[in-house]
Amino acid sequence: TPVTLKFRTGWNRQNKNAPMIARIAEESGIRAIAIHGRTRADQYMGEAEYDTIALVKSQVGIPVIANGDITTPQKAKYVLDYTGADGVMIGRAAQGRPWIFREIEHFLSTGEELPPPLVSEILQVCREHLADLYAFYGEETGVRIARKHISWYTKGLVGSAAFRRTMNQIPDIPAQLAAVDEFFGHLAEADSRLRYEEELPQELAA
Numbered sequence: 001t002p003v004t005l006k007f008r009t010g011w012n013r014q015n016k017n018a019p020m021i022a023r024i025a026e027e028s029g030i031r032a033i034a035i036h037g038r039t040r041a042d043q044y045m046g047e048a049e050y051d052t053i054a055l056v057k058s059q060v061g062i063p064v065i066a067n068g069d070i071t072t073p074q075k076a077k078y079v080l081d082y083t084g085a086d087g088v089m090i091g092r093a094a095q096g097r098p099w100i101f102r103e104i105e106h107f108l109s110t111g112e113e114l115p116p117p118l119v120s121e122i123l124q125v126c127r128e129h130l131a132d133l134y135a136f137y138g139e140e141t142g143v144r145i146a147r148k149h150i151s152w153y154t155k156g157l158v159g160s161a162a163f164r165r166t167m168n169q170i171p172d173i174p175a176q177l178a179a180v181d182e183f184f185g186h187l188a189e190a191d192s193r194l195r196y197e198e199e200l201p202q203e204l205a206a
């Protein structure tokens with residue numbers, strides 16, 4: 001079984017030990033490494049940096065996967081070019097937007113952006129995801145955990161803030177599903193593809 005390893009750039013900015021960890025990993029038979037471009041002390045503050053990932057890539061022969069703050073196809077291309085990494089890893093930007101992977105793949109292979117997904121497709125993806133959550137967690141916990149995923153699926157979509165406030169009060173599966181259907185139904189009437197509102201400044205986006 002191939003074993004891979006994921007780590008940050010170091011303990012803190014004074015102790016970026018990623019190059020050493022990468023060499024130890026390679027010597028130990030690890031088959032690929034993924035690096036998040038922050039230190040442990042950074043937590044999630046500031047921005048991920050890619051110089052350390054580029055340095056590691058120049059020093060090991062195993063595949064290196066770059067991670068941290070990659071949110072768009074353009075950023076994925078930038079990070080791949082800048083670091084020379086063999087791949088990128090996406091975390092938070094895929095929450096509620098799992099189609100980001102095909103958007104990145106398309107952009108990397110053609111240089112063009114895909115149109116936003118169809119509302120009908122996202123509703124189907126969301127519903128399948130919710131069905132899995134209900135089946136795995138049961139109704140009470142499933143509905144609660146589903147709220148955060150529904151929030152991610154709808155974040156930034158026209159009219160979604162008011163929808164989320166209502167949706168977060170809904171206690172059971174049928175009503176939660178009906179609310180999701182209704183929200184996406186209204187969206188589909190206005191436009192067959194997803195339409196995001198202008199990005200709001202952080203303090204207004206709450």
Ligand SMILES: Cc1cc2nc3c(=O)[nH]c(=O)nc-3n(C[C@H](O)[C@H](O)[C@H](O)COP(=O)(O)O)c2cc1C
Nearest residue numbers: 006007035036048067068069070089090091092093
């Ligand atoms: C909800 C959540 C759970 C995570 N769980 C793990 C984990 O179990 N192991 C891990 O190595 N990183 C974990 N991470 C960190 C991510 O893999 C990633 O390194 C980090 O979020 C930075 O990438 P991003 O900017 O694309 O999100 C988690 C991140 C989030 C948001």
